[in-house]
Every structure is written in structure tokens, then in C-alpha cells.
Amino acid sequence: MMGKGRLEAFSDGVIAIIITIMVLEMKAPHGADLASLQPLVPVFISYCLSFAYIGIYWNNHHHMLQTVHSVNGITLWANLHLLFWLSLIPFVTGWMGENHFSKWPVFLYGFVLLMNALAYSILSNVLIKHHGSKSELAQAVGKGNKGKLSVFIYVTAMLLALFNSWVSFGLYILVAIIWFLPDRRIEKKLVHEEAGQ
Amino acid sequence: MMGKGRLEAFSDGVIAIIITIMVLEMKAPHGADLASLQPLVPVFISYCLSFAYIGIYWNNHHHMLQTVHSVNGITLWANLHLLFWLSLIPFVTGWMGENHFSKWPVFLYGFVLLMNALAYSILSNVLIKHHGSKSELAQAVGKGNKGKLSVFIYVTAMLLALFNSWVSFGLYILVAIIWFLPDRRIEKKLVHEEAGQ
Amino acid sequence: MMGKGRLEAFSDGVIAIIITIMVLEMKAPHGADLASLQPLVPVFISYCLSFAYIGIYWNNHHHMLQTVHSVNGITLWANLHLLFWLSLIPFVTGWMGENHFSKWPVFLYGFVLLMNALAYSILSNVLIKHHGSKSELAQAVGKGNKGKLSVFIYVTAMLLALFNSWVSFGLYILVAIIWFLPDRRIEKKLVHEEAGQ
Amino acid sequence: MMGKGRLEAFSDGVIAIIITIMVLEMKAPHGADLASLQPLVPVFISYCLSFAYIGIYWNNHHHMLQTVHSVNGITLWANLHLLFWLSLIPFVTGWMGENHFSKWPVFLYGFVLLMNALAYSILSNVLIKHHGSKSELAQAVGKGNKGKLSVFIYVTAMLLALFNSWVSFGLYILVAIIWFLPDRRIEKKLVHEEAGQ
DSSP states (O other), rough: OBBBHHHHHHHHHHHHHHHHGGGGOOOSSSSSGGGGGGGGHHHHHHHHHHHHHHHHHHHHHHHHTTTTOOOOHHHHHHHHHHHHHHHHHHHHHHHHHHHTOHHHHHHHHHHHHHHHHHHHHHHHHHHHHHHHHSSHHHHHTTTHHHHHHHHHHHHHHHHHHHHHHHHHHHHHHHHHHHHHHHHHHHHHHHHHHHHHO | BSSHHHHHHHHHHHHHHHHGGGGGEEEEESSSSSGGGGGGHHHHHHHHHHHHHHHHHHHHHHHHTTTTOOHHHHHHHHHHHHHHHHHHHHHHHHHHHTTTTOOOHHHHHHHHHHHHHHHHHHHHHEEEEEHHHTTHHHHHHHHHHHHHHHHHHHHHHHHHHTTOHHHHHHHHHHHHHHSSSSOOOHHHHHHHHHHHO | OSSSSSHHHHHHHHHHHHEEEEGGSOOOOOSGGGGGGGGGHHHHHHHHHHHHHHHHHHHHHHHHHHHHHBOOOHHHHHHHHHHHHHTHHHHHHHHHHHHHHHHHHHHHHHHHHHHHHHHHHHHHHHHHHHHOTTTTHHHHHHOOOOOOHHHHHHHHHHHHHHOHHHHHHHHHHHHHHHHHHHHHHHHHHHHHHHHHH | OOOOOOHHHHHHHHHHHHHHGGGSOOOOOOOOOOGGGEEEEEHHHHHHHHHHHHHHHHHHHHHHHHOOOBBHHHHHHHHHHHHHHHHHHHHHHHHHHHHHTTTHHHHHHHHHHHHHHHHHHHHHHHHHHHHHHHHHHHHHHHTHHHHHHHHHHHHHHHHHHTTTTHHHHHHHHHHHHHHSSOOHHHHHHHHHHHHHO
């Protein structure tokens, strides 16, 4: 069947661009003193969080595809679907930063994160279906509790955003921390396999 | 002769950038309420359609080059020609979105799609000529009815745009759906080959 | 020594971005009628010429590196030097397009093309020095008459730009046509080699 | 374990974008005479310096990963951390250029360079820890005096910026010159190894 090379290369390209164009939102201020940087502080904080999120997605994407040997047509589309939702992160990051974390931008930011989580989960399921439930990938991904927990926190954060958007923002940071480390399940699995050989 | 590696890598790079810079057209609004997102709705709809189209082109490009073993100088130029027309999609997407699908933007959008279809067809012919009419690629591509149908629909949609641009927009969506699935002709062919071995 | 893989990948990335961000200069007009596209005509013509030039550079870069087996530190810098001058093409393209091909923008456009030609020539010499004067590359590049001719035409065009910038623009198109085909010297050489084996 | 391929590809993508989007800061002026280019001179000088710096980072990154055979999860994050600080270079470049090298922009430019140096040093340590202190990489990197010297100069330049920002700017150029050549320690080491075999 199809190799995974170009899927990885194209995803790397798109994710590299997404993670980098966000910095274009931070327009160099006209003033030359430190005070003129102040309005950029919330924009910069948004940038940091989104940089971390996109980094996490690239990282997990990398780990997941490590265990994959071939792809099919449906995989390509599930992957494009994930890239679509990732591509909306710069927009919601800009909106949230410019409006100092007010409720609707924070709500929408959470919604886009939620859709990314679902898109990643769809991609993961498509890959497992393609490789079989006894594949290395399927056993490594396991029950996906981390994914389910994230979805739960995102929905909670979205609802809370309508009352206190700072709590929501804190919850987004919490999910980032949960995902911060690369998917240990897969890494462990790979190490075990190697040790068992 | 020349390997296809760099052709694929360069195309992946250009297509990845094209699909991502379109999102820069959606500028984060200054207001923080939901109403301030409203003017962006047509821009977002345009973005979705164009994202799907560029995804389709990447997908089909990927499938077509799967069966290709080497490239020559003419292939490089036919490929650049396709990339040129793809690179104009963000521009027409922005114009169409900003003007709420009024007639001339919708007409021009169709024209760019038409030129992309022709450029893809030229690339496909150049590759077939290079590999011979008995090659795996030539047999897989076959008569290319899907391509001919698209060209017919694009021209119809362009003409209709001058009277009712929403019908044209519907037709563009129709073509996207027709092409949505990766080129089954090639995939089937590959599976048969493998089964026959 | 060092493989050429990452040099090619990085160059592909930079060139892909350069060729694509030029399209951002063509800002979608606010009006929805055909007349509102008119101011963009010179911008579009500039875009086409620059797209062709960058395509030519990518093409020739591709052909030249085909015959190369390893790179050294100096090669990396000679390549970055070429990428630097290529990166200025979007700027001069935008300036020339916005000012309807008036003299100084056309002059500067020629200057950047000239520096690109020199940078390419330096890269080519560095590679030949690294591989030896009896290498496949050295014999294929040969006397480099096409390069010398281009430099001569660029200088002529720059001087003429101060009197009639349209003549200069015509000369830039002429050079593009001269370089349009990939470097036949190298391609022929490769074919001969293969035939001789 | 994990191959280094995608780490390199993703880094190449991000660095390629960073080095290229800086040119977007140089907006084509509306006037068509040479005088209208004058305000862009400091922007252009900033661009040149930052282009050199990012080129140096890509170069050294390339050299360092030459000697690396596999990566782990921590490497991915240390690499993303470096890419984060690199991604801020276009912003500080723009701010410094637009404000004609006044003190705070020059100070912040130095700070971002400093953080890049630290991030590169962290990545290098993580890689050495992963490969062992007797690895080819560890021996090649050695004491890292060049890195320590750069950090010292950056801190000095930042402090001096508050009094005379041109001296600081000169010091940044000095560091660029120090790093200009690719890491000879590693290159020499590789050559010795080869000769010793």
C-alpha cells in the first residue's frame, strides 16, 4: 500500500507553518520603550500556550506514526481533518490575545481545542482500524484515558468561560501539562517490544 | 534519471504553505462578542471549501506520484505550472469571502479552479508520456472521466455565476464531493497488481 | 562527510515559502467588480515573472545537486547566501508591481536578479571545488556560458531601466526564457554516462 | 528508538519559515524613487543580521544532528524549546529595525539571542546525555567554550544597550562572526574518525 513518508512530510510542513505564523500576530509596536510592549503581553501569553499545544500535537503525531507502517486513503483525509482544526488555532489565539481573555474568545479557543482532540481521536481510530486491533499501535494507544479526560476538561472550561474566563484559561494550561510528556503508553510499549526481542 | 523525492518534497512544501496562509485572510476581529465574528462567516465558508480543494489536490498528487518511478525536466515544469495555479487559490478565496459570493469573485474562483484542473491534467499527461502508455500509471488513470466532468461543471458554474452565484457555489461544492475520495482507479489498480503477484 | 539531504530539504522549504508568500502581495480588493482588479494587473505580472524565476532557480538547484554526493561547511554557507538573495525577490517584486514598473524599482529588481546569478555561480564553483575538476558536476556545468550571458543582460537591463524600464522588463523576460529549460548540459551528461555504462 | 528524520524535517520547516517571514517586515514602500527606500535601511540591516543568526543556528543544528543516531521524547521538547526562541527573532528584528536600534529593542534582541543560546545548549546537553559521555557527539562538542563566550558577550551587550546601543549591535555582529564557521570541533572530529578507520 502507500508509505507514510509523504503524509509525515506534509503534516510536518503544515504544522511548522501553523506554529510559526502565529508569531505574525505579534506586530512590532511603533514605540521604542518598554511600555509599548505592554499591550502585547496577553498576545504573547496566548502565543506561548498555543505554541505548546501545537508542539504537543506534533509530538504525539510523531509518536503515533512511529508505530504505523502504511496508510490508506481514509487516513489521508483523517489527517487533513486534523490539520484543518490545527490551522484554526492561530486565528483563535489572535482573537483571545487581542481581547485580553474575555469570555467568547476563550470559549471559542476551547471549542477549537475540543475539535482538535476529536480529530486526533478520529485519526487514531482510523489508523487502528487499518492496522488491526492486535497491532502494536492498538495495544499502545490502549483505552485513551488521557484523550477522554481532555475532552471532559475542554467542555467544562468552555462552559465556565461564560462566567470566569480565567478559570477556563487555567484549565487549558492544565490539559497542556497533562499532555506535555510524549505519549508514554506508546514509548513504553516500544521499549518493551525491543526488550522482548 | 531523476528521482521523484525532491519534486514531492517541494510540492508538499508549497501546498502546505498555500493551505495554511489562507487562514491569514481571517483576521481576528477587534470586538470580543460573538456578533463581531459574523462578518467572517462567508470568509470562513470560502476557507473551508478551498481547504477541501487543496486537500483534494494534495491527495490526488500523492496518489498519482505513488505509481511514478522517475521524473524528467518537463515534469518539473508541469508540476510548477500546477503549483502556480494552486498558489492563486488563496487570493480568489479571499476575494470571494470578502464580497459575500458576489458574481465576479465567484466567476474568477471558478476560473482558477478550471485552470488547476487543466494543469493537473497536463501534469498527468506528461507523466504518462514519460512512463509509456502501458505503464501502471497510464492504465490506472484510464480515461479520466472525473477530470472531464469537473471541467464541464466548472465552465457551467462560471457562466451561471453571472446570473446566480449561489448555484455556482453549490456546483463547486459538488465537484469537491466528486473528488473527495482519493482516486479509486489508481488505488484499485495497485491492489489488483499486488493481489496478482 | 555530510549528506546532501538536509541541504536539499532546507532549500526546498525556503524556496517553497519564497515562491508562495509573494502571492500575499496581491491583496484581495474590497470592490466586487472586475474594475477593482485592474490595479492588481501590474502586481500580477510581476508575480508571474518572479514565480518563473524562482521556479527556474529551484529547477537548476535540483539539477545541480543531482550530481552531487556530499557537501561541506562552505557549501552550506554558499547555499544560504543564494537563499538570502532569493528571499529578497518578493520584496522587489512587490515594489516593482505597486509602482507600475517605474525606473528605480525595475533597476533594483535587476540588481537582485544579478546578485542571485552571482550567488548561484558561487555555489556552483564551491561544489565543483569540493568534488574536483574532473567530477561529473564539473564536466556537466562546463563553461557556464548561459550564466555569463545572463549577467551581461542583467547589467544592460539595469542601465537601460534609467531610460526606459519596459525594455529592461523585456530583457528580464528574455533571461527567464533562456533559463526556462532545465540545464541541458547536466541532463545530457547524465544520459551519456548512463548510456556509456 | 525513534529516528531523527522527522525531528530534522520539522526543524528545517520551522527554521525555513522563520528565516523567510522576516522579509515580510520589509514592506514595499509606496514611493518609486530611491529616497523612499531610505526608511527601510535599518530594517534591512536588522534583517541581514537575523538572517545570519538563523543561518548559523540551522548550520550548527545540522552539524550537531549529523553525529546523532536516535532521539527520545526529551529531545523533541528540547528541540521545540529552541524553535520557540528562534520563532521570536522575527518579532525582535522588526522592533529593532523600525526603531533604528534604540536601546530597549536592542536590549530585547540581545535577550532573545541569549535565550536561543541557552536553548541550544540545553538541546546539546540532552543529546549528549542520551548518547553517553563517550559518544562521538560528546567528544566533538567538548567544552563548548564558544557557547560560553557568546553568553558572556550577549549579557555584556544587553547591559551596554542601555547606554549605547550601537556598541551592543557591534557585539551581536561579533558573536555572529565567531559562530560564522560551522562547528569545526565536530567537523574535525568526524574527519579524524574517518581517517582513523
